[in-house]
Each structure stands twice: as structure tokens, then as C-alpha cells.
Amino acid sequence: MGRLIAILVLLATWGCACAAAVDVRAVRLVDGGGQTRLELDLSGPCTHSVFSMHKPERLVIDIPDATLRGRLPLAPGDHPTLAGLRSGVRAGDDLRMVLDVKQAVRTKTFLRKPDAEGGHRLVIDLTPAAPTGAPKAKTPEGQGTETQGKAA
Numbered sequence: 001m002g003r004l005i006a007i008l009v010l011l012a013t014w015g016c017a018c019a020a021a022v023d024v025r026a027v028r029l030v031d032g033g034g035q036t037r038l039e040l041d042l043s044g045p046c047t048h049s050v051f052s053m054h055k056p057e058r059l060v061i062d063i064p065d066a067t068l069r070g071r072l073p074l075a076p077g078d079h080p081t082l083a084g085l086r087s088g089v090r091a092g093d094d095l096r097m098v099l100d101v102k103q104a105v106r107t108k109t110f111l112r113k114p115d116a117e118g119g120h121r122l123v124i125d126l127t128p129a130a131p132t133g134a135p136k137a138k139t140p141e142g143q144g145t146e147t148q149g150k151a152a
Contacts (some may be wrong), residue, residue, distance in 0.1 A: 020065040022046040024095060025119075029082070035127045036081050038099070050109050052151045059099040059107060061124065066095035079086065081105060081126055086119040103130035 023043040030037040049062045068087050075082035084098040090096040105126045112121040 014069075021093075022063065024063070024066055024068045026070060027068075027072050027085075027097075029075070031079075035081075035125055038124040038126070040122040040124075041118060042122060044111075044120055045111060048109065048121065048122060050107055052105070052107070056105070057104055059101055059105060059124075059126070061097040061099070062090065063095045063097075063122070065093050067093075068095055068097075072097070081128060099126075101126070101142045 022045075024040050025043060026041040028039045028041075030039065046063050046066060048064075050059065052059050072085040072087055075084050079102075081101055081103065083102050085097065085099055087095060087097045106129050108125040108127075112123060112124050114120055
């Protein structure tokens with residue numbers, strides 16, 4: 001009986017050690033070429049989902065079992081796309097980041113594996129959905145778009 005308990009404790013401990021908790025070590029904003037790039041430096045690979053919400057316009061990034069270490073960058077007041085960035089904990093231990101945007105945006109997300117430039121990264125590219133000055137397409141209130149990514 002003692003042997004069975006020891007095996008169960010070992011398996012439970014091993015299962016916890018294998019949980020894929022991820023630290024978001026740093027977040028950077030990079031502007032250029034008519035788009036804004038948000039780069040998240042991660043302690044390891046992660047899964048994520050990104051979706052937009054309207055009225056007001058915002059982009060939501062969910063990363064399960066993740067913790068933000070440090071602070072989010074401030075969006076400059078004159079930034080053409082971003083009005084602000086905020087984060088919080090969702091469902092106990094999931095990280096939710098919200099980007100308040102000044103207009104609807106198209107997003108492209110991808111994960112980068114460690115290379116000579118750095119460790120694991122989640123990259124989110126934001127491009128205005130309509131050129132500045134062009135009429136905006138109407139989206140029914142409460143609807144949005146969603147993308148999901150998996151760990152590399």
C-alpha cells in the first residue's frame with residue numbers, strides 16, 4: 001500500500017512539474033511600415049487566442065497559465081493605432097491583455113522559437129483595417145473576429 005501511495009505522489013508531482021506555466025518577461029511595441037508590432041518575450045512556448053471587440057474598438061490576447069512579469073509599455077498619446085494597453089488575470093491563472101485601439105485593426109500572430117535574436121516570442125502585428133480617412137465598415141455591436149495559436 002505504501003508503494004502505491006509513493007507512486008501516486010511521484011506521478012502527481014511529475015504532472016505539476018510538466019505544467020506549461022509561461023512567464024511573459026517583457027513586452028515591446030515596435031512601429032514601422034504602417035503597422036504596429038507587439039512582441040512578448042516568453043519563458044517558453046505557449047498557446048494563445050486573439051480576438052477583437054467593437055464599440056469601443058479593442059484587441060484581446062489570452063494566454064493560458066501565464067504571468068506578466070514587469071510592466072506593459074505605455075502607448076504614446078499621438079500613436080496612430082493604440083490608445084492604451086492593460087492586463088489582468090482571468091480564470092485564476094490565465095493572462096489577458098487588452099489593447100485599446102483607435103480604429104479597427106487586422107491582426108497576424110505567430111510564435112518565434114529561440115534563435116540568435118532571443119528566446120521564445122509571441123508576435124502580434126496590427127495593421128489598420130481601413131486606410132486613414134477611408135470610411136469604416138459597420139460591424140454589428142458585440143461581434144468581432146478571433147484567431148488562435150498553439151505552442152511551437
